Amino acid sequence: MPNRGDRGGSKTRARIAEVATELFLEHGFDDVTIAQVAAAAGVSKVTVFSHFERKEDLLLDRLPDIADLVRTALRERPDGTGAVETLRRAALTLADERHVLSGLSGDIEPIMRTITASPALIARLRAFSHEIEAELATELGPAFDGDSTLAAALLVAAYRTVAVETVRRRLAGDDLADLATTHRQRLNRAFDAVEHGIGGHSGDSTQE
Template sequence: MPRTDARGGPQTRARISDVATQLFLEHGFDGVTVAEVARAAGVSSVTVFKHFPRKEDLLLDRTDDAVEVLRSAVRDRTTDVLTSLQQATVRLLDEQHALSGVKDGSVPFYRTVAASPALIARSREIAAELQQVLSEELARDPDFDGDPELLAAFFIAGYTSVLVGTARRITAGDAPAEVATDHRARLDRMFDALRNGIG
C-alpha cells in the first residue's frame, strides 16, 4: 500500500483510526505500538502523530464530535441551556451514537479501555477538556445567567456517570433494550437534579 504524507486529509485520519482500533481491540492497547499502527495503515509514524498527537487518541477519537455537540447545544439552542443539552443527549441515545454509550458492538471497546490505565487516564483528561469547553461556551452566552463553571462541572460529571454505568451493564451482558431504557431514565434523573439544584 502506498504511503501517505503528513498532509493526508480526513480519509487518512479515518483509516488510521479504524486500523488502530482494530489492532487495539485484538491485541490490547499496550500490545500495539504506533509504528505497528502506521505500518498496518500504510502511512509513516509521522503521519500518525500528525493526526493523533497522543497514542490514546487513536482509540479515543471522538473528542471533536463531543466538542461539536456541546457547542451546538449552546450556540444553536432555541430553548434554555439545560433543555438543549438534554435534547442533545437524548438524540445521541436515539441514534445509538458512539458518544451515547449504547452503540452496537461496544463491548470490546469498553474492555480495552478498562484494561488500560493510560486510556482511563486519557478519558479523564478528555472529560476535563470538555468541561472547560462547555464552561467557556456558557460564559460567552449572553442569555445564560447561571454559573458556567458549576453547570459545566455538574453536567460532565453526571453524563460521565451515566456512561460508565451503561458501559458496565453492556459489558456484563445485560439486554441492550433494557440498558437503553435505563440510560434514558438516568439522563432524566440527571437533568431533574440539575434543574432543581441550579436551574
Template structure:
C-alpha cells in the same frame, strides 16, 4: 485532538483510527506500537502524529465529537430553552441513535472492553473530562442568553453525562440486554437533568 493540515485529512485520520482500533481490540492497547499502526495503515509514523497528538487519541478518536455536540446544543438552542434542557435533548438524541458517545452502540463493546482494561486510556478519559468542561464553559461564557456560573454548569453537565454513560457501558459489558440498558440510560438522563434543571432554572 486531531491536528489539521494535510489534504484528505479527515479520510486519512479515520483510516488510521480504524486500523489502530482493530489492533487495540485484538492485542490490547499497551501491546501495540505506533510503528505497527503506521505499517498496518500504510502510512508513516510522522503521518500518524500529524493527525493524533498521542497514542491514546487513536483509540478515543470519537471524543472530539463530544465537544461539537455540547457546543452545538448550547449555541443552537431555541430562544426560551435553557442550557440544561438543551443538553438534555442532545444527550437523549445520542441515546436514541445509539451513537458511540452514548455507550449504547451495538458495535462499541469490543473497544469499550479494551478501554476499561487500559489504565492509560482511562487516564486519558479523565483528562478529556476536564477538556470538554473547559470547552463547554467557554461556550457558556460567550453566550449572551446565559447568566449563570459557566464553570459550575459545565462541570455538573459533564459529570451527569459521564456517570450515566459509564454505567451503561459497564452494564453492556456485563451482558445486560441492550433494551434494558437503553431504557435505564434514558431514565437516568431524565432524572439527572431534571434535578439540574430544578436546581438551576433557566
C-alpha cells in the same frame, strides 16, 4: 494540528484510526506501538502524529465529536430554551439513535473492554472530562445567569455518571433494549438534578 478541512487528510486519519482500532482490539492497547500502527496503515510515524496528538486518540478518535455536538447544540438552540434542557435533548437524541457516543451502539463492547483494560485510556477519558468542562463553561459564557464553571462541571459529571453505569451494565451482559430504556430514564434524572441544583436560570422541563 491536523487539517480537518483536507478531504484527503480526513481519509488518511480515518484509515489510521481504523487500522489502529483493529490492532488494539486484537492485541490490547498497551501492547501495540505507534510504529506498528504506522506500518499496518502504510504510513510513517510522522504521518500518524500529524493526525493524532497522542496514542490514546487513535482509539478515542470520536472524542472531538462530543465538543462539536455541545457547541452546535448550544449555539443553535431555540430562543428561550435553557442550556440544561438543550443538552438534555441532545443526550436523549444520541440515546434514541443508539449513537456510538451514547454507549448504546450495538457493536462497541469490544472497544469498551479495551478501554476499561487500559489505565492510559482511562486516564485520557478523565482528562477529556476536564477539557469538555472548560469548553462547556466557555460556551455558556457571561450571558449565563449563574456560575458557568460550576454548571459545566455539574453537567459533565451528570452525563459521565450515567455513561459509566451504562458501560458497566453492558459489560455485565444486561439486555441492550432494557438498558437503553434505563439509560434514558437515568439521563432525565441526572439532568433534573443539575437543573434543580443550579436552578432558576433556564426554566427547563423534564422530557419523559
